Amino acid sequence: MKLWGGRFRKETDSLVNDFNSSIQFDCRMYREDIQGSLAHAKMLAEQGIISQEDLKQIRQGLESILADVEAGKIEFTAENEDIHMNVEALLTERIGAAGKRLHTARSRNDQVAVDLRLYLRREIEEIIGQILDLQHVILMQAERHQNTVMPGYTHLQRAQPISFAQHLLAYGEQFRRDVERLVDCRRRMNVCPLGSGALAGTTYPIDRWATARTLGFDRPCSNSLDGVSDRDYALELMGGLSILMMHLSRFSEEIILWCSWEFKFIELDDAYSTGSSIMPQKKNPDVAELVRGKTGRVYGDLMGLLTTMKGLPLAYNKDMQEDKEPVFDAVDTVKICLPVFTGMLSTMRVLPEKMRRAAGGGFINATDCADYLTKKGMPFRDAYTTVGNLVYYCGQQGKLLEELTLDELRDISPLFEEDVYEALRLETCMGQRSSYGGPAVAETTRQIQELRTFISACRP
Numbered sequence: 001m002k003l004w005g006g007r008f009r010k011e012t013d014s015l016v017n018d019f020n021s022s023i024q025f026d027c028r029m030y031r032e033d034i035q036g037s038l039a040h041a042k043m044l045a046e047q048g049i050i051s052q053e054d055l056k057q058i059r060q061g062l063e064s065i066l067a068d069v070e071a072g073k074i075e076f077t078a079e080n081e082d083i084h085m086n087v088e089a090l091l092t093e094r095i096g097a098a099g100k101r102l103h104t105a106r107s108r109n110d111q112v113a114v115d116l117r118l119y120l121r122r123e124i125e126e127i128i129g130q131i132l133d134l135q136h137v138i139l140m141q142a143e144r145h146q147n148t149v150m151p152g153y154t155h156l157q158r159a160q161p162i163s164f165a166q167h168l169l170a171y172g173e174q175f176r177r178d179v180e181r182l183v184d185c186r187r188r189m190n191v192c193p194l195g196s197g198a199l200a201g202t203t204y205p206i207d208r209w210a211t212a213r214t215l216g217f218d219r220p221c222s223n224s225l226d227g228v229s230d231r232d233y234a235l236e237l238m239g240g241l242s243i244l245m246m247h248l249s250r251f252s253e254e255i256i257l258w259c260s261w262e263f264k265f266i267e268l269d270d271a272y273s274t275g276s277s278i279m280p281q282k283k284n285p286d287v288a289e290l291v292r293g294k295t296g297r298v299y300g301d302l303m304g305l306l307t308t309m310k311g312l313p314l315a316y317n318k319d320m321q322e323d324k325e326p327v328f329d330a331v332d333t334v335k336i337c338l339p340v341f342t343g344m345l346s347t348m349r350v351l352p353e354k355m356r357r358a359a360g361g362g363f364i365n366a367t368d369c370a371d372y373l374t375k376k377g378m379p380f381r382d383a384y385t386t387v388g389n390l391v392y393y394c395g396q397q398g399k400l401l402e403e404l405t406l407d408e409l410r411d412i413s414p415l416f417e418e419d420v421y422e423a424l425r426l427e428t429c430m431g432q433r434s435s436y437g438g439p440a441v442a443e444t445t446r447q448i449q450e451l452r453t454f455i456s457a458c459r460p
C-alpha cells in the first residue's frame, strides 16, 4: 500500500503510477534527502517531539540506507513514487515505528524544496570551480600573447588592431560576471524551506533556525507558503547558466571561425578535433560546435520551467515536479561543456604570424592615421574625411596606407611627415592604445593581474 494510501480503496492505475512517479530522476537527490531527514530528526529530538531513542534508530537507519545506496545495493521503485517516499519506506522497513515518526511536522512539499536547494547549492560550487579553471587557461594564453597583434572586428569587418591577449581577456571578464552571478544566486538560494510543512507551517514546537543551521543555510525562509511554492532559485540558476552558455557559445563561434582556412588564426589539437567519414583532409571543430549547439538546449530548459511555473496558484502543485529534469539537464550540460571547452582552449595552437598577416590588410590603422593628423592640429572630423579619401586612393592604387610615399601623402595633407610611418605600424597602433581597458601591454598586464586576483579570491 502507498504511504498515503489510507483514504483510498483502489490501487493506483499502473500507467498513472508510472506517470506520477519521479523516482527515475529525483533519485539523484538521495544524499540530500537523507541529509535533510537527519537534520529534521535531530531537531525533533532536541525539541522533545520524538525521543532520543527514536533519533538514534532513525540516524542508524538513514546512515545504513545511505551506505547501501552508495554501494549500489538498493533499487528504488516507482511504487514508492519519489526519492522522499522511497527513503521513508526503506527506513520503516528497517527500523519500524521510529521510521514512521520521522515525517512528524514535515511534508514532502518542504522536503523536496530543501533537497533541491541542497543539491543545486553543491552543483553551483562545482560549476564555479570549473569556470575558474577555464579562466586560469584564459590567463595562461593571454600571458603568452600580449604582443600578438590581431585584427579586432566590428560587424566581422577588420576594425582596429588589438592583441590576442586583449581578445581573450574580454572573455575573462564575461566569465567573471558569470561566477559573480552564480555566487549571488547561491546566496539567495541558501535559505531553508524545511518546516514550511505542506504549506501552512505546523502546530509542533519545531525550531526552524536549528535545522537551517544544521544544513548550512543562512536562515529559514520567512513565509511557509513561499517556502514550498518558490522555484526562483532553480530559474535564477538556469538564467545564470544560460548567460554562461551564451558566452561559451560566442567563444565557440570564434574558435570555429579562427580554425577555418579563411582565418587560420589557431589550430585545434588533434585530441580536441574530429574527422570526416568521407573527406580525408577534414579536421573539424566538433567540440566548439557542440558547445554552441548545447547552448540552445540550456535556454530550452530555462524556458520550459518558466512556462511550467507561470500559471501556478500558491502553494505546491504537482506541475512543480517538472522542475527537476530541466534544471538537472542544464546543470549536467554545463558541467560537461566547461571542462571540454577548457581542454580545447588550453591545447589549441595559436598562429601569431597568421593573425599579424590578417591585421596587415583591411586598413585597420586608418583610425590611427586620422588620429595622427588630429594630433598635428587638424580637427578630427576633417582628419576622418581626409583618411577616408586616402583609403579610397589606396584602393585604386592597390596599396596600403603605409605603402604610400610621403609625396602621395602630402598631396592629400601637408601635415604628413616622416614620422607617419612609425605611427602607422600596427605594433605602434596597438601599443599606443593605453587608455584604461585598452590593448596596450601595460593594460593587458593590469587585466591579467585583476583576473588572477579574482580567481584566487574565489578559490576556497
Ligand code: ARG
Binding pocket: 022, 026, 081, 082, 108, 109, 112, 316, 318, 320, 321, 322
Ligand atoms: N515528487 C514530488 C516533486 O518532485 C515531491 C512533492 C510531492 N508532494 C505532493 N504533495 N505530491 O514535486
